[in-house]
Amino acid sequence: MTGDGVLRPQLAEMLTAAGLDPAEVVRVVRRALEEDLALGPDVTTNSTVPADARATGDIVSRTRGVLAGVAVAGAVFDLVGGPEVDVVLCAADGDDARPGQPALTVTGPTRSLLTAERTALNLVSHLSGVATLTRRWVAAVAGTDAAIRDTRKTTPGLRALEKYAVRCGGGVNHRMALGDAALVKDNHVAAAGGITAAVEAVRASAPGIALEVECDTLDQVREAAAAGVELVLLDNFSTAATRSAVELVRGSGVRLEASGGLSLDRAAEVAATGLHYLAVGALTHSAPVLDLGFDLRG
Numbered sequence: 001m002t003g004d005g006v007l008r009p010q011l012a013e014m015l016t017a018a019g020l021d022p023a024e025v026v027r028v029v030r031r032a033l034e035e036d037l038a039l040g041p042d043v044t045t046n047s048t049v050p051a052d053a054r055a056t057g058d059i060v061s062r063t064r065g066v067l068a069g070v071a072v073a074g075a076v077f078d079l080v081g082g083p084e085v086d087v088v089l090c091a092a093d094g095d096d097a098r099p100g101q102p103a104l105t106v107t108g109p110t111r112s113l114l115t116a117e118r119t120a121l122n123l124v125s126h127l128s129g130v131a132t133l134t135r136r137w138v139a140a141v142a143g144t145d146a147a148i149r150d151t152r153k154t155t156p157g158l159r160a161l162e163k164y165a166v167r168c169g170g171g172v173n174h175r176m177a178l179g180d181a182a183l184v185k186d187n188h189v190a191a192a193g194g195i196t197a198a199v200e201a202v203r204a205s206a207p208g209i210a211l212e213v214e215c216d217t218l219d220q221v222r223e224a225a226a227a228g229v230e231l232v233l234l235d236n237f238s239t240a241a242t243r244s245a246v247e248l249v250r251g252s253g254v255r256l257e258a259s260g261g262l263s264l265d266r267a268a269e270v271a272a273t274g275l276h277y278l279a280v281g282a283l284t285h286s287a288p289v290l291d292l293g294f295d296l297r298g
Contacts, residue, residue: 008078011087014071018093019167022075024160029076031157032119045114053110055296057117058090059124061097062291066135068093068168069127070103072161076120081112094168097128097290110296117294126158127165128290134169134283140264146271146278147172149257153281162284171283181210183233189213195220199227212257221245225254233279236260243273 012022036042059073074087085108090101097103103124106113137148148171154162163173175181184198192198195213202211212231213224218241224232225248232254234245245256257277258270270278 006079006082007075008083008087011071011075011078014089015075018071018164020072020160020164025072025075026079028157028161029072029079029119029123032122033076033080033116036115036119042111042115045111049110049114051109051111054108055110055113056105056107057113057294057296058102058106059104059120059292059294060102061099062293063097063099065097065128065132065290066169067091067095067097067103067124067128067290068131068165069124069161072127073104073120073124074106076123077106077108077113077116080116081106081108084108085112093164094131097132097292103292113294113296121292121294123161125289125292126287127161127168128292129287130162130165130284131169132290133287134166134171136264137267137278137280137283138170140267141271141278144268144271146275148283149174149277149279150283151259151279151281152177153285155284166283169283171280172277174279175210181212182206184211184213186214186216186235195223196227199224199229214259218244218248221248225249225252229254231255231257231276233257233259234275239266239269239273242270242275246274 007022007026015022015025070089070091070093074089077085077087085106088105090105091103134148150163150166150171150173166173182202188198189195192201211229212233213229214233214235215221215224216235221232234242234256242258256275257279258275259279262278262280267278
């Protein structure tokens with residue numbers, strides 16, 4: 001990196017306002033830049049671009065979608081070029097991306113811009129892809145009371161950013177880590193000796209924490225509801241079985257979340273059963289990147 005490695009206050013404030021920890025963003029960006037610069041400086045750029053050359057470039061969408069991570073991309077240019085690089089955000093996260101419309105403009109030493117280009121695009125394209133896919137799922141369940149929720153099936157090291165991108169697309173977050181909520185799954189049930197025993201064990205160990213139980217059958221849903229859990233995860237339920245589960249817990253205050261076997265084609269019919277959430281791991285583990293490019297102005 002040619003910059004001083006310190007994020008400018010304006011970008012830090014933007015990240016904080018978006019619900020991101022600037023220190024976490026800096027950590028991710030630095031690690032990504034270290035991968036590119038681990039074997040030395042950008043030999044191609046330094047060989048072909050004069051040291052005193054300056055340029056202006058734009059991150060521009062090549063296709064339609066939803067933007068996420070624009071300020072994160074700005075942080076890449078800032079950390080590489082430092083105060084010599086001027087970063088202007090032309091769009092906000094959550095905005096529609098339109099072909100030819102700049103999302104971000106940077107001006108500074110050409111070498112710095114080209115060194116930062118790929119890392120910035122990798123992050124903003126991936127995060128925008130997550131936001132774009134999330135928006136499709138949200139649109140698919142429009143008109144119902146169901147929300148689209150993510151999972152912990154995230155890219156190692158990028159969870160906070162990917163879950164932020166889900167929010168940019170209109171989705172909501174499930175637990176961020178293993179300690180902010182309890183999710184009793186089949187292996188926990190087996191280890192504890194049953195759903196009721198597992199629920200009682202969690203309540204004794206972590207009273208007051210949000211508690212969800214994964215269920216494979218209606219009988220398990222009945223047991224979980226009787227144990228007084230707040231949320232039940234319906235694992236690979238058919239639409240008919242989901243509808244039965246909704247009826248089973250109606251009036252009890254138990255919320256239901258569908259997971260497994262979901263697709264955009266099924267989203268509307270599953271949401272129409274009256275459950276509360278659709279948990280979609282694909283939002284983070286299978287989202288195609290949004291096609292964004294970086295173009296220097298002639």
